[in-house]
Amino acid sequence: MSSALLQSVVARRTNYNLTNKSPISQEKIQEIVRTIVKNSPTSFNVQSIRAIxxxxxxxxxxxSKAAELAKAEDSPYTSKLELFSKAYGTVLFFDHLPTVEGLKKNVPDLFHSEVPLWAANSNGYAQISTWAAFHEEGLGASLQHYHPYIINASKEIGNAFPEGWTLRAQLVFGEPTKEPLPKTFLEEDTVLIY
Structure with a gap:
């Protein structure tokens, strides 16, 4: 099992060269996201991760609306946002703030400042797991953080996010048109053994 998991982690790469096609059905995509969000570890099992x-x-x-908003303010991100509109779909990842705040009330004061970090760790786990699972299904993806544009664009097209859901990341995905660039690594050892 760990061998397959490691292979998936190593093979997953940022890919911006995406089409508006998918090698798997929308139902399969939804099943993957539901399974990962449901089974991702969260502190004290509070289940604070949400996704759209x-x-x-x-x-x-x-x-497209996000790109339009960026263009109106002469943002350097306009072309990147336009590029993302050409992909197949997006998974928006959120933290459910009432759940996160509720956890603060149930842990000792010593840990209050750590609770948002625990939620972020859990959300990151769901993001990377979804990305790796998509890769295994033949989807390319890139993880984005264009929160202000996405939040405002969502409101303008009439799809406001549920109350208490705080946007954390956008996983843009589609069928890749070419292989992503190879990953480069630091020369230094980034893991110490004590």
Whole structure:
């Protein structure tokens, strides 16, 4: 099992060269995201992770509106946002803030400042697990953090996020048109053994 997991982690790469096609069904995509969000570890099992799977039609509207908003303010990110609109879909990852805040009330004061970090760790686990699972299914993806544009674009196209859901990341995905660039690594050892 760990061998397959490690292979998936090593093979997963950022890929911006995506089409508006998918080698798997929308139902399979939704099943992957539901399974990962449900089974991702969270501190004290509070289950603070939330996600929205943005379908192809709404994906295109969302990122096109985000690009339009960026262009209106002469943002250097406009072309990147336009590029994302050409992909197949997006998974939006959120923390459910009432759940995170509720956990603060149930842990000793010593750990209050750590609770948001624990939630972020759990959310990151769900993001990377979804990305790796998509890779295994033949989807390319890139993890983005264009929160202000996505939040405002979502409101403008009439898809405001549920109350208490705080956006953490956007996983843009689609069928890759070419292999991503090879990953480079630091020369130094980044893991110490004590």
């Amino acid at each position: 799977v943005v379908t192809p039609e709404n994906h295109q509207k969302l990122w």
